Amino acid sequence: MLDLGRTFLQSVERNPNALAIVDGDVELTYSQWYARIGRVAAGLRSLGLERGDRLIVVLQNRWEMATLHWACQFAGIVIVPVNWRAKPEELDHTIIDAGARVVIYEPASADAVITSEAARTTTRIGLDDVEGATRSFEQLMATQEQGAAALAPQPAASADDYSVMLYTSGTTGLAKGVPRRHRHERAAALAHVAQNLYRRGERTLGVMPLYHTMGVRSLLAMALIDGVFVCVRRWNASFALHSIAKYGITCLYLVPTLYHDLLAAPEFARTEIGSITKLGFAGAPMNDGLLKRCSAAFRPELFVNHYGSSEVYTFSVDQDATKKPGSAGRAGINTRLRIVTLDASSSGALARTGEEGQIIAELAGDEAFEGYWKRPDANARAIREGWYFTGDTGYLDADGDLYVTGRVDDMIISGGENISPVDIESILSLHPAVDEVAVVGLKDERWGQRVVAFIKRSCAVEATALDEFCRTSDLVNFKRPREYIFVNAIPKSPVGKILRRKLSSGEYAPENSADGVEETDKNA
Incomplete structure (x- = not known):
């Protein structure tokens, strides 16, 4: 299989004058972007970074971030993208765990970098004259190599080299590194193109952060098809709608929360969205109400529900999300899936049709990682007999379609019954007064846990x-x-996942009204 450097070269050679990336006033063709990538790759080598070294990047979705990603692919350096909202202690952990000697950052992430003790021991490359940098990004790009190598970089990595290391959210402890090889990343991008039926020259919004698997997939997929990646540095529905109309965006790949924001924006009704023919979502289930609203508003040719993770990019895909609302479809083209019983210790303990269990995926698939970075304890918990135990719950219906019902840790056990929050959220989302909903189990002396619905209202309702x-x-x-x-x-994560733990612990803002909390008849 080709490495990712050669993958980018394919587009440069096929379509050198095609528009490749947009970020505000910056608009680069594939040949122009290739030249900048070469200059950045040369700059990284000038810092002493060699094939296999890790580079920490703490940036928003800007052209420099996308360029660094590709420069690392050419140079054989492993890019380690970090949430630009990360706290100093989170950055400390990532720098030390990854063994990184260089950090690249910007004003939006400066507080964490400047405060991080681990970052003080690194070379710090800053954008936009940020405080605390040892060198500017402009100086990095100004580095020259002998001959034309800087302008025409040649791939230094193989398909078996590591491409990227994504860190999981770490909601239950320290974040874990997920190292992924070039061949894993290319296979995932090819699957993304195939499963979303992308054609050559598609245009997408670069909204999903490039420290997240969804963002990386959008970036790589566009290069595979000579497409256009329009950077959205920080989510803003009005700006996104403006970009859709201005650049003729043809496909969207977002978390459900962002679709909700687009439809709620005052500008939506007067924005030209006819160029969009394909919708895709992942990261969290889309409730039935939002699914119907999106379908009616965009009238897409294709509406894809994609279910996956950093570890195994694609678990399953449903290319007609509105046909069976809630269904995540069937295993992707590079994947084998199973549902095992909730207490299963073996990959062979299969659940019955319709029985809720844990979703597992075979690691022999082309998109699957091989294990966490320096975490044998995490590997022991998650990997058994060549299968990855996702920690997600779900079931297969009589047709063989997968329904994802939540996380093992999110399961509500009330009166001895296992209750999935997703089922309840899907029902409540259909009420016209419910804007958003999240369901959790709170402690109850009699029932163990009681089912509680947190509601953001769109209008008055009791x-x-x-x-x-x-x-x-x-x-x-x-x-x-x-x-x-x-x-x-x-409360949600930066990529739109509901943070149920915050609701359970009381970290939320109740409505400023006397009826902020209401109970129903528990015994009815």
Whole structure:
């Protein structure tokens, strides 16, 4: 298989004058971008970085970030992208764990870098005259090598070299490094192109952060098809809509939260969105209400629900997300999936059709990682008999389609019954007064846990009305929320995942009204 440097060269050779990347006033063709990538690769080598070394990058989605990603692929350096909102202690852990000697950052991430003790021991490359840098990004790009090597870099990596190391969110302890080889990344990008039916010259919004697997996939996929990557440094629905119209965006790949924001933006109704023919979402389930609204608003030719992770990019894909709302489809083209019982210790303990269990994926797949970075303890928990135990719960229906119901840790056990939050959220999302919803289990002396729905309202509604809505739905009685808490916002991660642990621990802002918390009849 080709390495990623050669993959980029394919587009340069096929379509040198095609537009490749946009970031504000910066618009570069493939040949122009290739030249800048060469200058950055030369600069990285001038710092003493060699094939296999790790480089920490703490940047938003800007042309420099995308360029650094490709420069590392050519130079054989392993890029380690970090959330630009990371705290100093998180950055400390990543720098030490990855063994990195160079950090590249910008004003948005400066506080963490300047405060990080580990960062003080590194060479610090700064953008936009940021405080604390030992060298500027402009100086890095000004580095010259002998001959034309800087302008025409040749791939120094093989398909078996590491390309990128993504760090998981670390919601239950220290974040874990997920090293992925060039061949893993290229296979995942090829699958992304195939499963989203991308054609040559597609244009996408570079919204999903490039420290996240979804963002990296969008970047690589566009290069595979001579496409255009339009940078969105920080999410803003109005700016995104403006970019869609200005650049004729043809495909979107977002988390559900961002689709919600687009539809809610005042400019949406007057924005020309007809160029968009393909929608894709991942990162979290899309509730039934939002699914229907997106389908009606965009009328896409293809609406893809993609389910995956940093470890195994694609678990499953549904190319017609509205046909069976909630379904994540079937295993991707590079993947084998199974559902095992919730208490399974073996990959052979299969759950029955319709029985909720843990989702596992075979690591022999082309997109799958091989293990966590220097974490044998994590490998022992997650990898068994050549299968990756995802920690996600789900079931297969009679047709063989996968339904993802949540995380093993999110399962609510009330009165001895296992209750998935996703089922309840899907029902409540269909109520016209519910803007957003998240369901968690809170401690209860009698039931162990009681089902609680946190609601962000779009208009006035009482808990009794929502309870009646659930009673008249297909939701079984024991799953009905016993309490409704009305909040100003549902807490989410930077990539749109609901942070249930914050709701459970009381880290939320209730509505400023007397009816912020309402209980329903627990015994009904």
